[in-house]
Amino acid sequence: MSKTNQSNGWIESVASRAAVTADEVAAVLREWRIDPSASYPAPKHLHLTHIRFSGTRPEEVTPNPGSFEFSWEGLAPGIWALASEINSAGKTSVLEIVMWALRGDPKNLAADVRKWLQRVDVGFELNGTAHRVAYAVADGRPFGELQRMTDSGVETAVFAFETADEFEEQMSSFMVGELGLHTLRSWNSTNEEPIEHGWNALTGALYITRRQSSSLLGELVMAGLAGRLLQVFLGVPWTQTVYNARAARESAKARSARARAKGADPTRRKALAEKLSELQRERDEASVGTGSLVSDTAAAFARMNAANHRYSDAQDLVRRRTSELAVAKLAVREFKQELIDRSETALAERFFQGLHPTLCPRCDTHIDEQRRSREDTHHECSVCRSHVDITVAMSIEDDEEGNDDPLSLSELRAQLGGAEAAVERAQAAVDEALGARDVAREAATTARAEVEEAEAGHGVIAKVQELNVRIARLEGAIGEIDSVSESIADSVAEADTAYNVLSAAYHEADARLKDARGDLFDDLNRLATQIVDDHVELPRDDHRNSPSVSGGVDHR
Amino acid sequence: MVQAGELDRAYLATVESIFDDGEPDLRLFPMLRWRFGAYEGVDDALALLRAHGLIAIRRTGSLKKVSRHSYYLLETGRTRADELLDDAPELSWYRDRAQLAATVAGSTPGPQLKVRQKEQAEYMDAQLGTYIPSIVDRAAELLRCLQGVS
Numbered sequence: 055m056s057k058t059n060q061s062n063g064w065i066e067s068v069a070s071r072a073a074v075t076a077d078e079v080a081a082v083l084r085e086w087r088i089d090p091s092a093s094y095p096a097p098k099h100l101h102l103t104h105i106r107f108s109g110t111r112p113e114e115v116t117p118n119p120g121s122f123e124f125s126w127e128g129l130a131p132g133i134w135a136l137a138s139e140i141n142s143a144g145k146t147s148v149l150e151i152v153m154w155a156l157r158g159d160p161k162n163l164a165a166d167v168r169k170w171l172q173r174v175d176v177g178f179e180l181n182g183t184a185h186r187v188a189y190a191v192a193d194g195r196p197f198g199e200l201q202r203m204t205d206s207g208v209e210t211a212v213f214a215f216e217t218a219d220e221f222e223e224q225m226s227s228f229m230v231g232e233l234g235l236h237t238l239r240s241w242n243s244t245n246e247e248p249i250e251h252g253w254n255a256l257t258g259a260l261y262i263t264r265r266q267s268s269s270l271l272g273e274l275v276m277a278g279l280a281g282r283l284l285q286v287f288l289g290v291p292w293t294q295t296v297y298n299a300r301a302a303r304e305s306a307k308a309r310s311a312r313a314r315a316k317g318a319d320p321t322r323r324k325a326l327a328e329k330l331s332e333l334q335r336e337r338d339e340a341s342v343g344t345g346s347l348v349s350d351t352a353a354a355f356a357r358m359n360a361a362n363h364r365y366s367d368a369q370d371l372v373r374r375r376t377s378e379l380a381v382a383k384l385a386v387r388e389f390k391q392e393l394i395d396r397s398e399t400a401l402a403e404r405f406f407q408g409l410h411p412t413l414c415p416r417c418d419t420h421i422d423e424q425r426r427s428r429e430d431t432h433h434e435c436s437v438c439r440s441h442v443d444i445t446v447a448m449s450i451e452d453d454e455e456g457n458d459d460p461l462s463l464s465e466l467r468a469q470l471g472g473a474e475a476a477v478e479r480a481q482a483a484v485d486e487a488l489g490a491r492d493v494a495r496e497a498a499t500t501a502r503a504e505v506e507e508a509e510a511g512h513g514v515i516a517k518v519q520e521l522n523v524r525i526a527r528l529e530g531a532i533g534e535i536d537s538v539s540e541s542i543a544d545s546v547a548e549a550d551t552a553y554n555v556l557s558a559a560y561h562e563a564d565a566r567l568k569d570a571r572g573d574l575f576d577d578l579n580r581l582a583t584q585i586v587d588d589h590v591e592l593p594r595d596d597h598r599n600s601p602s603v604s605g606g607v608d609h610r
Numbered sequence: 611m612v613q614a615g616e617l618d619r620a621y622l623a624t625v626e627s628i629f630d631d632g633e634p635d636l637r638l639f640p641m642l643r644w645r646f647g648a649y650e651g652v653d654d655a656l657a658l659l660r661a662h663g664l665i666a667i668r669r670t671g672s673l674k675k676v677s678r679h680s681y682y683l684l685e686t687g688r689t690r691a692d693e694l695l696d697d698a699p700e701l702s703w704y705r706d707r708a709q710l711a712a713t714v715a716g717s718t719p720g721p722q723l724k725v726r727q728k729e730q731a732e733y734m735d736a737q738l739g740t741y742i743p744s745i746v747d748r749a750a751e752l753l754r755c756l757q758g759v760s
Contacts, residue, residue, distance in 0.1 A: 390636050391635075401700075412662060416657070
């Protein structure tokens with residue numbers, strides 16, 4: 055393997071490939087967290103020191119219900135084997151429990167075994183320092199702590215956990231940091247999102263299970279993950295940069311595609327523009343003749359209001375004239391009453407004054423001729439002997455004297471005539487007012503009809519207004535599309551630039567990786583051949599493929 | 611009485627002419643509502659007629675408690691009345707209305723006539739000492755109603 059790879063000239067090389075400036079490259083790589091992993095890392099060492107666990111199998115579990123305990127002490131670097139004479143003795147469970155302790159995730163540990171466990175204690179030495187992860191298990195839930203042995207032999211807690219999530223998260227963070235590892239990123243083309251492979255995925259290189267798989271390394275057969283894991287563990291330079299840049303490139307590509315998808319859909323914009331033209335034509339056609347509609351309606355309203363006022367005034371005039379007529383008729387009646395009263399009184403007086411009393415109305419005493427004659431000679435009343443001066447009027451018209459009323463009958467009749475003439479005039483005024491009222495009522499009715507006719511035309515105006523609203527909305531939608539298109543264009547350009555730079559970074563890092571890796575896979579191939587019976591082939595140049603197994607031999 | 615069928619419908623024309631001539635207004639002689647019904651002081655008028663020998667008055671009972679007054683038109687009175695009508699035809703209204711009143715009263719005794727009067731709400735509801743209100747509006751409505759039926 056070449057050991058001459060370094061990060062010098064990295065930015066400039068990428069800039070040259072991408073045909074952009076170094077500042078642009080630096081900005082993109084900073085945004086996407088693409089760092090050059092040029093140096094060979096220092097070797098890290100990890101080996102187990104002890105394995106202990108205990109628990110209780112329920113009564114219904116056969117064979118061997120009841121408590122159990124396992125302890126394997128004194129483990130040290132080297133090759134160890136765990137064997138049994140019978141199958142299903144628990145060998146796989148032992149290894150799964152160990153992985154649980156190192157990974158923080160039970161993963162493939164059988165659920166029933168997990169429930170039986172009550173105590174787990176796994177010791178390991180990491181870079182020469184003793185560690186121990188010990189935890190109790192309650193109904194499958196771990197709670198315990200990771201301890202570190204200091205130089206003075208004292209165990210100190212590194213972290214504690216009380217749930218499965220806490221255990222996995224803290225163990226992952228601890229191991230990645232202590233082993234100098236980094237998360238690997240890959241691109242999920244199905245979900246179109248990046249995936250980060252942390253400690254959990256990297257532990258696939260520690261434990262090769264017996265399950266049938268075409269991959270010796272890693273738990274998943276996906277996109278050369280096992281090969282990448284191998285290079286991570288071997289500390290091949292530029293490994294992390296290559297895969298992170300590749301994943302970022304795919305992410306940038308997807309971002310660009312999404313931005314374009316959001317962009318102005320020419321089909322949609324065209325459809326909106328066509329609809330807009332259609333509505334504008336419809337609005338213009340409907341608007342014909344409506345120009346003066348509003349003003350005509352206002353004028354009709356004004357005429358109607360004026361006609362209503364005139365009608366109201368005409369009604370008031372009818373009421374006044376009617377009242378005046380009633381007053382005039384009352385005056386006529388009063389004159390007539392007085393005239394009747396005075397004329398009949400005069401007639402009665404004349405009648406009785408022409409008669410001679412014949413007896414006393416009180417005592418029926420007869421009045422003789424002698425007493426009667428004293429009325430003429432002595433002006434002495436023949437009934438009560440009071441002074442009396444009776445003058446018999448020849449006609450009631452002559453009855454002027456002794457009348458306290460200043461008006462004579464002739465004058466009264468003249469007054470009556472005047473009053474009757476006033477009644478005629480008042481009646482004529484009433485008739486005239488009634489006629490004017492009828493005319494005003496007719497005019498008000500006509501004006502009202504004109505208003506109703508004008509209001510009917512407002513249905514057209516309402517339609518035109520509605521069309522204007524719809525037109526405004528379409529114009530707004532088209533304007534928004536045009537506005538968004540501008541910002542989308544900017545986003546697309548930005549994503550395209552990122553893709554360009556990340557693609558260049560990927561290719562540059564890949565070239566440096568290959569240079570650094572050199573004959574690594576050839577060396578591994580020879581090493582594998584020495585260890586196993588079957589031939590293990592590692593592709594020389596395609597690091598995406600996992601090491602394959604030919605034959606059915608378990609490798610543990 | 612026309613409504614009750616006691617008088618001929620021809621009398622409706624008389625009623626109509628009364629309204630047309632304005633008699634309810636021009637010939638209104640309001641009467642007071644007093645203890646025994648409608649009241650008007652007629653003593654002076656009767657004394658005038660008696661003093662000239664036109665009527666005779668007969669009282670039944672005693673001076674302190676007169677149970678009944680009867681008034682008789684004497685032959686002299688009838689003669690003078692005819693002369694008055696010849697001299698002043700305009701006074702015939704009184705004769706005509708007196709005849710009409712006599713027709714309406716018929717042979718109904720006085721107490722029963724009072725009962726008929728008291729059937730009119732305006733008559734019964736009038737306060738003592740006040741003038742009895744006119745029934746002209748109801749009479750006009752009844753006339754219109756009867757004329758519509760005819």
